[in-house]
Amino acid sequence: MADSSTMTGADVVAALLVERGVEIIFCITGAGNLALVDAIGRNTKIKFVFSHHEQAAVMEAQGYSRVSGKVGVALVTTGGGTINSLSGILSAYLDSVPVLILSGNESSFHCENMQEFRAYGVQGFDSKTVAEPITKSASRILSATEITAKFNEAWESASTDRMGPVLVDLPMDLQRKMTSSSEQIVISAAESKNTKPDQPESNIKLITECAKRLSKANRPLLYFGNGVRGESALARARELVEKYQIPFCLSWSALDLFEDAHPLNMGRIGIYGDRASNIILQKSDFILCVGTRLAIPQIGYDRDDFARMADRWIVDVDPIELSKFAKHQWNPICQSSETFLDQVLKELVELPKSDSLSLWLLNAQEIWQKLPRSEQIGAAVGSAHEVHSFDVINFLNSVLHEDAIVATDVGAGLLTGHYALAAKGTQRIFTSQGLGEMGFGLPGAIGAHFADPKRQLICLNTDGAIMFNLQELQLVKHHQIPMKLFIFNNDGYTMIKISQQNLFDARVSGSDINSGISFPLFSDLAKTFGFEYCLIDNISSFESALRPALESPEAVLIEIKMSPDQKYLPRLATSKLADGTLVSPPLEDLDPMISIESLRDLLGYQPHANSYKSRGLPYEQRQN
Template sequence: MSNLIKVSDLIADFLAEKEIKHVFGIIGAGNAHIFDSIHKKGYTEIICVHHEQAACMAMQTYYRTSGKVTAALLTTGAGSTNGVTGVVSAWADSIPGIIISGNEHSKYVDIHKNLRMWGVQGYDSPAMVEKVTKYSKQVLETENVKYELDKAYSIATHGRPGPCWIDVPMNIQSANIELSEINDFKQSELAELHLDTPEQLEASVEKLTSALKNAKRPVFWLGHGIKLAGADHLIQRLIEKYQVPSLVTWAGIDMIDSYHPLVYGRAGTYGQRCGNFVVQNCDLLICIGTRMAISQIGYEINELAREADIAVVDIDKYELEKYTDRYKYSINADAKDFITELLAQPLEGESKNVEWVAQCDAYRVNYPWVNENDHPDQDGFINSYPFMEKLNKHFKPDQHVTTDMGTALLSGHQVLKFTKGQRLMTSTGLGEMGYGLPAAIGVSIARNKGEVICLNCDGGMMMNLQELQTMVHYKLPIKLFIFNNDGYLMIKHTQNALFNGRRAGVDSKSGVTCPDFSALANAFGIPAFQIKTWEDFDRVIPQVQELEGPVICEVFMHPNQLFVPKLSLSIQKDGTLISPPLEDLSPLLSRAELKANMVAGLHAKSAMMDN
């Protein structure tokens, strides 16, 4: 009996050993042996997409849906460069995954090492992605392939998660190796995480517990790091124990029921007025598992929650160092460990937050997420914000939603609400157009070809249009909504603000056109619907939700619809520009109304602004 094994078979066995049932990729000369071995072994199914970035995007949402790390298979040359956008996206959003790339024969790695290109299409792909992966390695010894795959798999979820890249030249893939020569990776080799010690964590939590008892207006700000730590099931217990008004980040929207009475929405530069008033009026802000991105906190950290002591809990010490002067408490800990410790603290007496909760309730009543003044229909076009509000009522109990950028991202994340069992996924770190459809494919495959709503836009669709065929080929029940606003709506508004309305490369008049998506649907054999009026909505949405296979539904909206409320520069009568604090969203409220909603009164910038 032979003790030899082909290395590509070893890679296929690695996937089976890790119980990875699906991977995403495109075949080429550089990874043909890997494809053949996976197909021959039969345990793992390769989902063949039509662009490598789509493979790396689908890999992300597969993990976010199933909790299972999976892989993207890339070939050499352009096959691996195409995947980089998806890899950076995973890096930005802390999503683990294994990218297995092929490369030229390893002899060219040596003899061409000082040349720009190796062999025919080869280049140093691990070096290229070194700064946007947790680990990248080219394997030049057959005995180390399994070792490096196991190492990458472990590193991907160790500490702050992220993607890892393993490059295997084609001759290494095709080589045979004695089983006895295979090197094994041991978990003990993982680098030690430099977190606060249990004693330091306990001391920090005790201080925060005391601060919570003394605070009059505390707020929890809950980020996606809680879900990555496997602690989202603890959130409801946490906020109910301490009776603290809470906000969620965009990446963490689906961690807790949006209708929970202590959840007041999502603050930020495109936040809801209610959520922004809550965070800006608090006197203790505890942020857990969020990297405090500019889109969340605004442009000036010292204008965030100005009356508050700020505590930030993050597993990444470098995130804590961004605003070290503003944070009173910086806790370098896993979100689950922190929440568990906080839940273990004794709590005496009744909640002191009754008046504060009542004030937050008033914000919610007075400033609904959608209102007629901010979100009117225009020139016969329906507005995307009330569209999303009405769509909430048609969600199924296990509804899963992915979004692209632009309209889908902004109005979706400001308005959509989710209950237990429902999910929302998008790219919030890199924010790349073209994410929505590959993301929906990853979700559907992870759900055993289950149903997904994908909210997309005409511009974003064109970035990964080819994946319509992936959706069709695998008969994935993706309900693809395409918001048609004649191009790149967000950039139109940017050009309006910066260039007095001069436009270049954003719409049909300035160089960008999109196809007739209903006609395109017919070419792909996909049922198509159009929504232009509210009567269309009431008629079409139930039909779309009842269909079992792929479907496209175009939603026509005003080509210049505003995305509001939002934080924006204010141009004064004398021509000066003011960047207001987070509570002062456009369209601007009267100065009297804004002042009445702020415990500490108007910020100096707001007092200077015309409205």
């Protein structure tokens, strides 16, 4: 903005967006942002995608960011527009997705002088304070001269260190107020970044020690999360894996970072994870977790029992996340994935390799041979006119493009999708992992399309979840997005129904069509929104109907008829004993359970006491 001619505050914002390379904005116009919409449309070539709900707009900005690697941008209006965006903001915050939310508000007079009032002006409120706990930063501009400074501060916050959403609130009068570039308070990009101190001596010593112990480990395991997604960090992770031939596992957020068929890929750990992966984890004698916060779905409810035989290390850029492990026999290192991996690789050059790695890898591969993914999903259920969600995903593995984008929602889309999808090539697979809200899948997929329109686009959704952002189907029609929208139809909220059956003596309410919840005919929905329609209700239709649907150049709604009784297995399930006692098995002991003898053989030592208790067996401590 070298030109010193006068311009409106909205013009300043438009110029700043151009400077940052913004190409797409997901937006809903309203009285509170009209000047911004006008200035961006008048002064730039930025494309507007006009969403139909603010939470969806932010989710679309998320999907765009996840695929493009850029900061996503959403523009919302004051009052209800801003408050509607909060689900999308929180989702981005929990998953560390960089999104800039520009919100309009009532005039600066009202924002400054009505702070004790419930409402500002006509429909404004203190959106800054509301957003603060679920953003990296939330700011309100109170002078046209500070637009540039606050915009740049927010942008740098969103896109550096542990990334996340930021909100910049711009009152309506300041959008229209005349200013000039020479009046702008400028904070350079370098100044607005958090100043990073030199790596502390304690970190250097810890990394050196970590490398020494890794080189001596007989059964090491690496565990990578989404924090290694950056190009440089991922290159170093690959070098560590392949140069030293160390087996690794991936979090659900990172399952597309390596091909599923990579010979050192030991799968996905977690309460809905791979049985083989969990057993390998509990056999390891050293685990190094990089770029993952190790949430409860990954480690279960007993953090001390995770990798119980191992020397445990975790690397995270966020000291708050690391504080969970300070008192739990872990070795935490507060460092970026890229810097840590670079340093540990330098340290390993000088150290000898363990002689036991080849035997360990062979043992891990044998466990996988005994426990293939396809054989852990339980007994078949349903009728001849229903299909298992695993069979659908397994078929997709054979036909999806090498660069396909797959966005998932909850239920079958998430639990079967992220369990069974076998990533290959440059596929991008994502969901809302931390919040897990119903309704993310469709807008997430729409946003991803605008990041790379040429790639095959798959959305794995469900009959329940699609209802939470149903209105965004109009965007698919309007923009002629050739999305393949899967609706896994099991007549309700199966996970909720199962919990009601297990915990509340089978009293079911509001979780299936017989207890108060209903859904539209999806064939009618397809017609309304201009989708082709395909029904899959038996395996024989995979080749005859599903494959042609995937190859269609049009948007297709693919309804998958599932059994309402299908469970999502394997999973860590609490056992209820005959006397009513609840027992939680350890992470490696997933439902459907294998025999205690098989579990002991696979682990190579006596199973956890709760593995006996959950089977109603007596437990006697033995020497392994």
